[in-house]
Amino acid sequence: MLTRKNPFDVSNGAVALGPLMTREFDQFFRDLTMPGFRQSGTRELTPPTDIYETAEGITLQVDLPGHQADAIEVKVENDTLSIRSERKAARADKEGARRLERAFGVYARTFVLPRTVDASRVEARYDNGVLTLSVPRREEAKPRTVQVKVNG
Numbered sequence: 001m002l003t004r005k006n007p008f009d010v011s012n013g014a015v016a017l018g019p020l021m022t023r024e025f026d027q028f029f030r031d032l033t034m035p036g037f038r039q040s041g042t043r044e045l046t047p048p049t050d051i052y053e054t055a056e057g058i059t060l061q062v063d064l065p066g067h068q069a070d071a072i073e074v075k076v077e078n079d080t081l082s083i084r085s086e087r088k089a090a091r092a093d094k095e096g097a098r099r100l101e102r103a104f105g106v107y108a109r110t111f112v113l114p115r116t117v118d119a120s121r122v123e124a125r126y127d128n129g130v131l132t133l134s135v136p137r138r139e140e141a142k143p144r145t146v147q148v149k150v151n152g
Helices: 019-033
Strands: 049-053 057-063 073-077 080-087 105-112 123-127 130-136
Touching: 080 130
Parallel strands: none
Antiparallel strands: 049 057, 057 130, 073 080, 080 105, 123 130
């Protein structure tokens, strides 16, 4: 007769998972159910962000679908750029709701800016659920082309 082994049953000599390992497994499976988002220990959602760097500056594109533009806070303090927004939960008791998978709550992300950018000139735009931040380079940090003169 075949019997199925339970790997979490400590009576058969299996190693019990400690609370830290259990939390890590729970977080792993929670992350699988919310693709594109990670949840930090403070119960804030971390929106996925693309970062592009050019000679003119840095551009960040942050996914914040379903957020209201006036609820998005962009703050620059010293060399730190912080983004914070909250998407309110839909009513869980909606008639006919069979499955609710969209993530609601506080979304937050913080970036340390390089000294080569001018943090006082950050520009923000929100379009189709994507927050685009442009951070221009300082004039002295932009690449320059120097003309070489030849004697002769």
